[in-house]
Amino acid sequence: GQQLNQSPQSMFIQEGEDVSMNCTSSSIFNTWLWYKQDPGEGPVLLIALYKAGELTSNGRLTAQFGITRKDSFLNISASIPSDVGIYFCAGENTGNQFYFGTGTSLTVIP
């Protein structure tokens, strides 16, 4: 199946710092999505991107759909303790199938 690689694998940052993570694929996707998963819960959709080059914000979160359609990044500004969790990227192709990345674990130190 499709392989989506996320980096970094984990991050430890101070509260108030900005965070940047990205996702790359060997295949082209029509849609990129970013999710956050807390322990014991299912992923929650943060941002959906539908066009190459698209830049979308949701509060302190900003994500971009790469021009090549093979990558995406997520930025979190002014991190707070509740940002802790695992962030997943996901790509969707023409087959209505969704492929998830390997995840970036974020720890925010107060």
Added chain:
Amino acid sequence: DAGVTQSPTHLIKTRGQQVTLRCSPKSGHDTVSWYQQALGQGPQFIFQYYEEEERQRGNFPDRFSGHQFPNYSSELNVNALLLGDSALYLCASSFAELYNEQFFGPGTRLTVL
């Protein structure tokens, strides 16, 4: 407005047994997808149901089967369980026309001994 619900929360089975997991979609949603999430990994797409039909399937063997009922709820069945089937099974629902915007349930933790 209830979100996606799944039952049971946890389940322990032995190799060779069969299991059925259940999912009720978010109110108004007509499309249900199932995912398998191994420990430390991202979710892997199993299949998607719409109008009681399997619309799309990921790279999973035929031991994994599903069903969608007229009220849009869904079941995931796994036969001849293997140790490697131990995982968190997630259900996600959406509107058919907005299938990209999926809402996930809390999952069922399956342990195969």
